[in-house]
Amino acid sequence: MHLTDIGMVAGDTSRSRxxxxxxxxxxxxxxxxxxxxxxxxxxxxxxxxxxxxNRESERVVDVDECWSEAxxxxxxxxxxxxxxxxIPYEIATSRDINDSLVVExxxxxxxxxxxxxxFGGSLLRKAVLSIGKRFLHVHGGYLPDYKGSTTxxxxxxxENALGASAIFLSDEIDCGxxxxxxKFPPPANRTAIDHIYDSGARAKVLIEVLKSxxxxxxxxxxxxxxxxxxxxxxxxxxxxxIAILDKSQRK
Amino acid sequence: xxxxxxQSNRLVEPHNYMYTPFQGAAFLQSYQSSRMxxxxxxxxxxHEGVEPDRLLVAYALPAIENFFDSAxxxxxxxxxxMLEGGSAKIFGKNKMExxxxxxxxxxxxxxxxxxxxxxxxxxxxxxxxxxxNFQDANIKVWLDRLIQRFEVTKNLYESYLPGFRKGExxxxxxxxxxxxxxxxxxxxxxxxxxxxxxxxxxxxxLLCSLPGNELxxxxxxxxxxxxxxxxxxxxxxxxxxxxVSFALN
Numbered sequence: 001m002h003l004t005d006i007g008m009v010a011g012d013t014s015r016s017r018x019x020x021x022x023x024x025x026x027x028x029x030x031x032x033x034x035x036x037x038x039x040x041x042x043x044x045x046x047x048x049x050x051x052x053x054n055r056e057s058e059r060v061v062d063v064d065e066c067w068s069e070a071x072x073x074x075x076x077x078x079x080x081x082x083x084x085x086x087i088p089y090e091i092a093t094s095r096d097i098n099d100s101l102v103v104e105x106x107x108x109x110x111x112x113x114x115x116x117x118x119f120g121g122s123l124l125r126k127a128v129l130s131i132g133k134r135f136l137h138v139h140g141g142y143l144p145d146y147k148g149s150t151t152x153x154x155x156x157x158x159e160n161a162l163g164a165s166a167i168f169l170s171d172e173i174d175c176g177x178x179x180x181x182x183k184f185p186p187p188a189n190r191t192a193i194d195h196i197y198d199s200g201a202r203a204k205v206l207i208e209v210l211k212s213x214x215x216x217x218x219x220x221x222x223x224x225x226x227x228x229x230x231x232x233x234x235x236x237x238x239x240x241x242i243a244i245l246d247k248s249q250r251k
Numbered sequence: 252x253x254x255x256x257x258q259s260n261r262l263v264e265p266h267n268y269m270y271t272p273f274q275g276a277a278f279l280q281s282y283q284s285s286r287m288x289x290x291x292x293x294x295x296x297x298h299e300g301v302e303p304d305r306l307l308v309a310y311a312l313p314a315i316e317n318f319f320d321s322a323x324x325x326x327x328x329x330x331x332x333m334l335e336g337g338s339a340k341i342f343g344k345n346k347m348e349x350x351x352x353x354x355x356x357x358x359x360x361x362x363x364x365x366x367x368x369x370x371x372x373x374x375x376x377x378x379x380x381x382x383x384n385f386q387d388a389n390i391k392v393w394l395d396r397l398i399q400r401f402e403v404t405k406n407l408y409e410s411y412l413p414g415f416r417k418g419e420x421x422x423x424x425x426x427x428x429x430x431x432x433x434x435x436x437x438x439x440x441x442x443x444x445x446x447x448x449x450x451x452x453x454x455x456x457l458l459c460s461l462p463g464n465e466l467x468x469x470x471x472x473x474x475x476x477x478x479x480x481x482x483x484x485x486x487x488x489x490x491x492x493x494x495v496s497f498a499l500n
Contacts, residue, residue: 120269120270121269154445154446154449157445157489157493158445191273194270230444230446231395231399232446232449233398233399233402233446233449233450234267234268234269234402235268235449236268236448236449236450236452236453236456237256237268237271237278238278238279238282238452238486239445239448239449239452239489240271240273241273241274241275241276241278241279241495242279242486242489242490242493242495244273245275245276245279245493245495246493246494246495247493247494247495248492248493248494
């Protein structure tokens with residue numbers, strides 16, 4: 001089924017691959033995809049380099065239903081899938097959604113809502129947030145408690161859980177109204193969090209939100225007032241290692 | 252394995268810490284080994300010191316020791332061992348200095364976002380406020396603002412314009428980075444909030460990355476040792492709690 005009122009803006013990252021494969025598997029295809037192109041060989045934040053994809057260390061061994069969307073092919077470029085399943089797409093001349101030409105392309109589209117899955121570290125500025133479209137983003141963390149970056153490593157250390165929360169983006173980081181949020185148990189292979197499980201958790205929440213949208217004929221909010229919580233910054237590698245090596249609560 | 256995050260001068264080449272690779276327990280050993288090298292040459296970098304920095308260190312050491320002792324006797328012992336390894340001793344506080352400390356702490360009340368903020372004054376007040384019984388939510392608010400600026404720009408500026416976004420003046424003042432580390436140390440040992448340990452590790456990466464001659468003359472006696480010992484012991488305690496073993500003999 002094509003979701004005629006939903007488009008997508010995507011960089012070719014692990015997360016976008018997880019999203020599109022999950023959308024295809026669940027037969028909820030966006031009407032249109034705008035690909036933020038990155039011509040260089042150097043991977044951008046969120047992209048696996050070509051030697052990393054599907055390597056042994058990224059293997060998903062979990063059979064829990066909650067990790068159903070983590071079983072995606074992280075080596076499949078999004079263009080290959082889009083061609084395969086026949087979703088119309090265009091390639092933007094910039095990797096930055098805030099670029100005026102990119103903003104103009106989105107503004108001209110008919111879809112009122114865009115799933116946003118750009119490169120890591122880029123924030124949507126007023127110019128794009130004020131064009132009358134809504135941007136559906138799945139944050140990698142449980143809101144409002146964990147705002148900011150790499151929060152799943154922090155929540156692993158603090159409460160032995162990961163999270164994902166679907167929001168409509170606003171001008172304050174991770175403060176838009178929450179449509180749906182879920183907590184996930186720690187994955188069996190913690191070395192694959194960055195590209196696989198984080199993406200898998202977000203894809204799972206995205207699918208659930210879209211199913212709810214279709215069922216209810218509109219957007220419902222689990223937490224309209226997404227205030228408070230703590231803002232986190234990229235976790236230091238020493239703490240990231242402790243989160244990955246944590247043996248305190250393993251069975 | 253060498254520890255890469257303090258290898259090149261992080262004031263010149265800041266690290267963005269994005270998607271850092273997993274390198275196993277050996278990485279944690281390399282971190283500790285790298286930090287211990289700096290601990291052993293702390294005395295070369297430190298100097299007699301200026302006020303109120305000396306006073307703040309003299310008060311901070313027993314305060315941090317108390318927090319570690321209250322966590323567990325073993326924690327306090329680890330901290331003292333680390334300090335003694337760097338020839339530092341914790342002395343009792345001089346009550347006469349309490350008035351001076353309270354005076355510095357009160358400066359925090361005078362700071363406002365509507366006016367320019369001198370970073371040195373803010374850091375002194377943040378540290379002093381945490382070392383007195385000054386109960387003020389402003390401590391977290393102002394520390395979080397500084398952390399936000401540091402995490403986004405990887406720098407601390409000499410001062411900030413109204414609104415606390417745009418920095419002005421020099422951004423290579425070693426004294427500011429060290430005072431920032433001390434302010435975070437005090438907040439972390441009291442709160443145990445991992446977010447603060449993460450930023451502390453980054454500030455210590457920066458301090459440890461500086462060539463000896465750039466460190467000299469900016470940090471009072473035992474000042475660098477105090478922040479590094481707090482950071483290392485905090486990491487060790489967290490790792491132990493999580494069943495992660497990596498300590499060097």
